[in-house]
Each structure stands twice: as structure tokens, then as C-alpha cells.
Amino acid sequence: MRIVDIRETAIPLKSQLRNSGFDFSEMTTSVVAVVTDVMRDGKPVAGFAFNSTGRYACGAQMRQRFIPRVLKAEPGSLLDAAGSNLDPEKILAVMMRNEKSGGHSERSVGIGTIEVAVWDAVAKIEGKPLHRVLAERYNGGKVADRVFCYVGGGWYTPGGTIKDVQDEMRRHLDAGYTMVKMKVGGLPLAEDMRRVEAVKSILPAGTLLAVDANSKFNRDEAFAYARELAQFKLRWFEEPCDPLDFALLAEIACIYGEPLSTGENLFSTQDVENLVRFGGLKPTRNDVIQVDPPQAYGIVQYARTVAMLERHGWPRSALFPHGGNQMSLAIAAGFGLGGAESYPGVFGAFAGFADDATLEGGYLKLSDRPGIGFEGQVALYAIMRELTA
Numbered sequence: 001m002r003i004v005d006i007r008e009t010a011i012p013l014k015s016q017l018r019n020s021g022f023d024f025s026e027m028t029t030s031v032v033a034v035v036t037d038v039m040r041d042g043k044p045v046a047g048f049a050f051n052s053t054g055r056y057a058c059g060a061q062m063r064q065r066f067i068p069r070v071l072k073a074e075p076g077s078l079l080d081a082a083g084s085n086l087d088p089e090k091i092l093a094v095m096m097r098n099e100k101s102g103g104h105s106e107r108s109v110g111i112g113t114i115e116v117a118v119w120d121a122v123a124k125i126e127g128k129p130l131h132r133v134l135a136e137r138y139n140g141g142k143v144a145d146r147v148f149c150y151v152g153g154g155w156y157t158p159g160g161t162i163k164d165v166q167d168e169m170r171r172h173l174d175a176g177y178t179m180v181k182m183k184v185g186g187l188p189l190a191e192d193m194r195r196v197e198a199v200k201s202i203l204p205a206g207t208l209l210a211v212d213a214n215s216k217f218n219r220d221e222a223f224a225y226a227r228e229l230a231q232f233k234l235r236w237f238e239e240p241c242d243p244l245d246f247a248l249l250a251e252i253a254c255i256y257g258e259p260l261s262t263g264e265n266l267f268s269t270q271d272v273e274n275l276v277r278f279g280g281l282k283p284t285r286n287d288v289i290q291v292d293p294p295q296a297y298g299i300v301q302y303a304r305t306v307a308m309l310e311r312h313g314w315p316r317s318a319l320f321p322h323g324g325n326q327m328s329l330a331i332a333a334g335f336g337l338g339g340a341e342s343y344p345g346v347f348g349a350f351a352g353f354a355d356d357a358t359l360e361g362g363y364l365k366l367s368d369r370p371g372i373g374f375e376g377q378v379a380l381y382a383i384m385r386e387l388t389a
Contacts, residue, residue, distance in 0.1 A: 113298075129369060135334045173203075180199070243265035303335075
């Protein structure tokens with residue numbers, strides 16, 4: 001067996017959503033297909049992925065470096081020991097040939113997207129959902145049948161009012177979510193606090209609220225928000241400062257007694273290790289780490305990151321992969337993590353889960369579709385299928 005081709009295309013997200021730092025009106029994403037010579041139902045097995053949301057399409061690097069390296073490799077060198085399936089670890093190593101140390105974000109998204117597409121093909125060839133394959137390899141065979149999901153919302157929209165945000169959160173509660181997250185930092189502090197208070201006021205007892213600043217604040221702003229947000233007893237205060245300013249994050253952790261979260265803008269195991277060594281986060285305070293695997297070299301490297309975090313005393317329950325899509329859902333389930341993010345109704349075809357996914361009491365029931373399960377998302381799969389037509 002062999003990889004026949006790897007194809008990429010850039011698709012615009014076509015979203016007018018805005019967080020505290022930028023809007024998504026120009027945002028694109030790379031969609032990848034890894035085509036094999038393995039036949040199922042008369043068609044070649046193909047694995048699909050896209051580079052999550054929040055980072056632009058990265059097809060140039062894929063086409064110039066990573067795809068040619070894989071296609072030039074001797075096909076047998078990319079297979080597992082039995083020679084019966086692709087080996088994502090070997091394929092990752094091939095893509096990393098002749099790459100200089102450091103500079104992770106320049107390449108980690110392109111490599112990670114291809115690598116996750118390889119995993120989709122691997123699981124399809126095995127005839128299993130990806131979360132089952134990952135559980136067998138990385139979680140002692142503990143296969144989950146459901147995953148806790150929280151919903152990301154509370155965006156800044158043109159002309160949006162506090163009532164609009166409340167109504168949005170009520171819709172999420174009606175859909176079965178028991179934890180909601182909203183944006184902060186896009187308005188003056190006092191107005192933002194009114195938004196947070198308004199959302200908090202409509203949440204039933206036991207429902208959790210988190211906020212996300214999207215790395216917006218300098219030191220003074222972060223301290224001001226931390227002091228005001230403490231009263232709300234949030235599940236977490238996400239990305240209060242630049243993701244690489246571990247010294248400032250440690251300062252914030254000293255004055256803010258409630259949980260913090262970060263990690264979606266870290267792209268290497270070493271950066272995540274520096275975060276937990278120097279950023280002041282503590283698993284005993286219920287802090288959370290949110291690496292986005294397709295943007296951080298993919299699933300093999302994510303397994304190495306998880307192993308590193310466990311050596312530092314971080315439980316898997318403290319890990320919530322960023323993304324809000326089928327990929328992050330499968331990874332959260334397969335590794336036995338704390339839960340997954342969800343973005344229903346945003347980012348067009350690229351957000352959310354299978355069209356028939358059902359949520360109950362904050363938990364999403366998993367599908368038995370082979371692979372990641374994109375085939376259960378009609379609009380997204382139509383985009384992906386174009387690459388293999």
C-alpha cells in the first residue's frame with residue numbers, strides 16, 4: 001500500500017465574527033486530502049483534515065516542502081511494522097527532514113494538518129472511528145462513548161446588545177450545554193463586565209461560565225480584568241496576555257485566584273513545557289491547557305506533549321484541545337481528555353460536529369463512523385470530496 005497523492009486547497013471562512021483582537025473576514029483554512037491506493041467500496045481510501053480555525057491557509061509550505069517529501073519517500077518506509085497501514089510517526093519524521101530547530105509556527109500548522117489527514121486514512125483503513133484508534137494506542141484501550149463539550153460564543157457582532165448575548169447563551173443551554181464561554185476585551189472594562197454579569201445572571205445553578213480575552217491585554221489591562229472577573233467565580237479566564245509572555249502570565253496567576261487557561265497559540269512541545277515551567281499555571285488550581293493538535297504538528301506530537309505534561313503532574317482532565325470541530329472531538333475522546341470545545345453556527349462548514357450529533361447534559365455522544373467522521377458533515381464533506389474528484 002502507498003500514498004498516491006496529497007492535495008490541498010484554501011477555503012475562505014466567510015465569517016464576520018470578531019473577538020477582542022481581530023475579525024475573521026479575511027480568514028482562510030487549508031483543506032487536505034491524503035489519497036491512498038487502498039480500496040473500500042470501489043473507491044480509494046482518502047484521509048481528510050483542515051488546519052482548524054484562527055490561522056490562515058498554509059498551502060505554500062505544504063506544496064513546496066512537506067507534500068513532496070512524503071511523495072518522494074520510498075512507500076514501504078511510511079508503513080507500520082506489519083506493512084498493513086500507514087505509520088503517522090514515520091510520515092511526521094519525513095516531513096520534518098531538513099527543518100531547522102525553532103520557528104515552529106511557520107511549519108507546525110502545515111505539517112499538523114497533513115498528519116491529521118493521515119490519521120483519518122489510518123482509521124478508515126482499520127475500519128474504526130479515530131477516537132477508538134487513539135484510545136487503543138494512547139489511552140490504554142479506554143474507549144469513550146461520549147465527551148464533555150463546552151460551547152464558545154459571546155462574540156462581538158455589529159450592533160450586538162447585551163440581550164443578544166443573553167439570548168445566544170439561552171440557545172446554547174437549550175441545546176444541552178452546561179458550560180458556556182464568552183469573549184472579553186473588545187469593549188471598555190465596565191461594558192465588558194456588564195456583559196459578563198448579564199450572562200452570569202441567566203445561567204442555571206451548576207452551569208459554568210468561562211471568558212476568553214484572546215491574548216488582548218497588556219499588564220495593566222490584564223490586572224484590571226483579573227480583579228473585576230474574580231467576583232464571578234469563572235471556570236477559567238482564557239489567554240489574558242500574549243501567549244509567550246510566561247512571566248506576565250505568572251504575575252497574573254499570583255493575583256487571580258481562579259483558574260486560568262491558555263495554549264491554543266503554542267505550537268511545540270517545548271513551548272508548552274516552558275508554559276508549565278514558567279507561566280505560573282497549576283493543575284491543583286484547575287488551570288487548563290488548550291493546545292490545538294492540527295496546528296501543533298498533529299497527533300503524534302500531541303501525544304508527546306501529553307506525556308510531557310503528565311511528567312510535570314498535569315492530569316489529562318486539565319487538557320481541552322482548541323478547535324471546536326470533529327478533529328478536536330476525536331482527539332479529546334481518544335486521549336481521555338477533560339473535554340472538547342464546540343462552535344455551533346459559526347465558521348460556516350468548518351465548525352461543529354456531525355449533522356446528527358446529539359448533546360445531552362453537556363456530553364456529546366460519539367459516532368461509529370470510520371475515521372474522523374467528516375462524512376457526517378454534509379457541507380464540509382462536500383468541500384473535502386472535491387479534492388478527490
